[in-house]
Amino acid sequence: MEEDDGGDDDYEEEETEEDRAAQLDRMLEEAEPVEVMDLPQLKRLLTALDRKVMKNQEMRVRHSDDPTKFMESEVELFEELTKLQALATAPDLYAEFVRLGGVNKVTELMDHDNVDVALAAVEVVHELTDPTVLEEGDPEGMQAIVDGLADNAALELLVRFLARLDETQDDGRQGVYNILEVFENLSELQPGALEAVCDKTDLIDWLFKRLKVKGFDQNKLYSSEVLSILCQSSEKTQAKVGEGEGMDRLLGLVAPWKKKDPPGEEEAELIQNIFNVICSALMVPANQSALVEGEGIELMVIIMQNRRFAARCALRVLDYAMNRNTAACERFVSAMGLKTLFPAFMRPSSLCLSKSKEAKQGQKEDEEHIVSIVSSLLLRLGGESHARVLNKFMENGLEKVDRLMELHEKYHKRAKEAANDVEDDEEDGLTPEERRYMARLDRGLFSLQHIDVTIAFLLTEEIEEVDARVRLIMRQNGTDLAEVLETIEEYHRNMGDEADRNKAQSDVVDMKEVLKDLEAFLNYVSKE
Incomplete structure (x- = not known):
């Protein structure tokens, strides 16, 4: 009897697997094929979009005092605009889309009074600038899209639109995320376009303000990533980041982490991104001076002394600063930085209390920064400061x-x-x-x-x-x-x-x- 029961169980299990396979086959057969847009369809869509835009404009003028009477035309415009997202399935049509004035139409709609319509236009741009899609298409089409966005001031409009979005609403949060992703996409496709945007708009200022918002969320993390990307891609942007009180603002963003560890991996990534921005900004001489004058060296020494997560990031900032600036070296010695540096020189693991896998893997990088700082101190310092560094090598039996x-x-x-x-x-x-x-x-x-x-x-x-x-x-x-x-x-x-x-x-x-x-x-x- 027991053997028979076992045989039945085996049969039922085998039958279940067959059922699953059959169900999967049925799902594949019933699935609707993905329709790839062709040129005639694109032309029809753009013509229909033109009609919906004109109708909406007419209804808005005619019923300017009663929004309920032009709401239907805006729903129709929204739906027609959404259909353009399918263009992402046909990147070979991008050049033709630009030639037909499609980028101009979508860009104009990003400035529409109805936020939902503007968000739909942003989503189209978001889809069209996906690097994975563009890589599969004609390189000329990719360049045409990027040039078209730049020529129609689309990037400037995206920055302006950020201020209109309410991130307490789901659509607003997603809209901000999509705009940030467009900027990240363009950093891969044409970094030069972003340099101009940073120069002409308040994007850097918006990112700083977004990073200052209390609490943690995905858009705050993404803002730190985008700021880091922008700062890495252009010396002009590095200078822009440090303008005014830029370096002080960056120091203010990392200061809260001098005595505590981030609660999770994403918060840790946020901290690292901000430190990356500081390091990139230090490629500009004026920002080096601003860091020293803003007591940034002292802050980095304090962070290292506390041996929390940010200690390793602070070490990297010190290396970037002291490798390029004698005043930073002088300030480091006067801030008692040698008392923290040389124990880490002897044993890099002492730099950070964390015993995480990441901390252990980072010890090689820490060692590189430490020996670089020691070299910079001996190279740049003179007088009493130089003697204090030398004295460290004479201590404890050499x-x-x-x-x-x-x-x-x-x-x-x-x-x-x-x-x-x-x-x-x-x-x-x-x-x-x-x-x-x-x-x-x-x-x-x-x-x-x-x-x-x-x-x-x-x-x-x-x-x-x-x-x-x-x-x-x-x-x-x-x-x-x-x-x-x-x-x-x-x-x-x-x-x-x-x-x-x-x-x-x-x-x-x-x-x-x-x-x-x-x-x-x-x-x-x-x-x-």
Whole structure:
């Protein structure tokens, strides 16, 4: 009996699986095929849309004092406009859509008095600028859509429309999200168009205000993403972000997180996006000065001291600032930043209390920023501040010199292994030497360069104990100062003309000259 029952159960289970398969087949057979728009259909839609627009305008003029009498015409206009979303199924028709005046019609409707009609127009633009759709179509059609939007001031209208939307309503929230997504889409398709929008409109100001709204929601997160994207794509936009009190506003957005961790992953992403904006903005000299004057260095030091989630983000900001600005280095030392920096130099895991997987994975990046900051301090500082940095290497039996040499060995080994792993016959347009150099950069060559520059700087101080310890450790590792010299020489060869890239900045260190001097010094002392 038990065996028979088991057999029945097996039969019923098998029968259920067959039923599911049959049901799926029926659903596929009954599903309506997706209709792809063709040119005649597009022309009919645009003609019908013209008629609905004209009728709506006429009814609005005729019954301006009684909205109920032109409401039906607006519903018809809304429905006709919604049909244009199907154009996204035929990206090959985009160029023709522009030629027929479609972009102009849709753009005009984004400024319609009825918010629902304007939202429908925004949704059409949202669908037409989807990069995944545009990639499948004719590149000329993609360019035609982007150019058409720019020529008809559609992007400026989108920014203006943001102020009309009520995010307490579902439609308003979705409308804001769609507009932000249009800007993100265009950042992939034509970043230059967004630079002009940021310059001509209040988009940056709107994003700042949206980020200042209390609480968390998806549009706040998306606003931080869009601001970060805009700031990465253009130096002009970076300058725009820092104009007026821009840097102070950014500092105000991150300050609440100096003593607490974000409650979830999305809030953490929001914080990272804002710090990304600060880092991008620091590419502009005026913003570096604004950060220092606004006590941004002190805030970053406090955030690091509290060792919460934002500590790693603050470290990155400090690296960006101090790598480019001597005043930032001075302020860092006076703000007692060395007390937090060098414990992290000895043990990067001490930077953040979090034991999350992300924090552990980020320790390599943290180490890169730390050695870069140490190098910047020795390079840029003089007088008492320089002496305070040097003193850190003299403490506790030269433990930080030992750590520096440990890092040299670690990153030199990684870079060497990376070069050995490169295939010489790859078809990527690079020479074998260039390919090996890029592979070594990916595995830590940039950090090795900062480490070896720091070693060279310490040796130029001609402190007998430091010199002896460096040489001793290198002998124990079976090498000598020629290894450091080799790194400096390669760094020098691949260093671009920094003066040309930073003409507007007076606080520029000519690294080519610095490296040249370090080469000469190492050539001399390595023969001793």
